[in-house]
Amino acid sequence: MYRVIGTAKSRAFRVMWMLEELGQPYEVEPALPQTDDIRRYNPLGKIPALVDGDAVLTDSVAIMTYLADKHSGMTAPAGTPERARQDAMTLWLVDEMDALLWTAAKHSFVLPEKLRVPEVKPTVKAEFARNADRLAGMLRGDFLMGDVPSLPDILASHCLGWSLVAKFDPLPDSIKPYTKRLRERDAYKAAAAR
Ligand SMILES: N[C@@H](CCC(=O)N[C@@H](CS)C(=O)NCC(=O)O)C(=O)O
Secondary structure (H helix, E strand, C coil): CEEEECCCCCCHHHHHHHHHHCCCCEEEECCCCCCHHHHCCCCCCCCCEEEECCEEEECHHHHHHHHHHHHCCCCCCCCCHHHHHHHHHHHHHHHHHHHHHHHHHHHHHHCCHHHCCHHHHHHHHHHHHHHHHHHHHHCCCCCCCCCCCCHHHHHHHHHHHHHHHCCCCCCCHHHHHHHHHHHCCHHHHHHHHC
16 A cells, blocks of 8 residues: 655645555655754655655656556656647646745745845736636647546646745636536545545
8 A cells, every 4th residue: 555655734645546546555754844843754855755655756847747647647648749748737836836836835834044145026916816817728629638537637736836825826717617627526536635
């Protein structure tokens, strides 16, 4: 059985959601960032980690990619042009959504107070709002890569939800039906119930 190290209120939720989509059993071992509980698995002190037998894997996107490839679900096959397009979408989300949320978090509570620059936050929020609207225009059917959901949809949905928790601007109307569609999935609800 897979073991997800982290908490559901973190990027570990992406991994839990992916495991639910793939129908794989898992247990969650709670660990907070920068504690001995996570440093046993990731010397960087970052969550999440995944334990699969003897293998310990880190980084939510790397773990989701591993699981999707291993179980042939929620992804285009590796080595295909469609996979390259999917990976480009994933990396755009990392650059233009996750990185903005992380910058805001760092300048709100992660960095030592003397290193925080709160003035950066309005710029970060404005960029995020622009990118959320752009995302709506990138849908290729019901989901980002076509008519079936895939890894970037989990990532996008998680980032959009995180932006609300972080008190970014309300989501543009253009993206709301997409987020609703994803949150109505059984796999999302099952992961959230954990
Ligand atoms: N790119 C990594 C980022 C992991 C990360 O920064 N996780 C946060 C919690 S969601 C954390 O552990 N932060 C602690 C730190 O950076 O010191 C991923 O997607 O897993």
